[in-house]
Amino acid sequence: MNALLSLSEALRLTVSSETNRTHKSNFGQFMTPAATAGFMASLLDLDQPNIALLDPGAGLGALTCAVVDRWQQVRAKRSQLTAVAHELDDDLRQHLAATLPE
Numbered sequence: 001m002n003a004l005l006s007l008s009e010a011l012r013l014t015v016s017s018e019t020n021r022t023h024k025s026n027f028g029q030f031m032t033p034a035a036t037a038g039f040m041a042s043l044l045d046l047d048q049p050n051i052a053l054l055d056p057g058a059g060l061g062a063l064t065c066a067v068v069d070r071w072q073q074v075r076a077k078r079s080q081l082t083a084v085a086h087e088l089d090d091d092l093r094q095h096l097a098a099t100l101p102e
Contacts, residue, residue: 001034002069008062008099009034015060015095027089032062041066046074051081058085059092061099068100 001009016024016031023029032040040063044051051071055064064085071081085100087093 001038002072004065004099005034005038005062005069008037008060008065011060011095011099012062015092019091027092028057029059029089029092031059034062034066037062037066038070041070044070046071046079046081049079051079053081053083055083055085058087058096059089061085061096064100 012031012033019029024031044067046067053064053067055061058064064083068081068083071079083100085096087096
């Protein structure tokens with residue numbers, strides 16, 4: 001597991017255990033595990049000159065982290081990655097901002 005995804009996974013384990021079920025349910029929060037995010041990122045074709053990722057309901061940023069980590073591994077192809085992550089939950093958005101600084 002690479003750096004960003006590892007950070008996201010550690011945060012997921014902490015935040016998920018501290019967030020009550022009702023709150024998660026109200027926001028439809030799943031908090032994607034690193035293994036699932038890594039698998040999803042592996043399905044993307046990153047052999048393109050310009051890659052754009054929209055991560056709605058980004059939560060703690062696991063999917064975006066997995067894509068960025070994978071992209072960094074294959075970046076020798078000189079592609080450019082743009083990622084936009086959105087989160088409605090103020091608490092998660094603060095964590096997301098720390099995980100994925102601009």
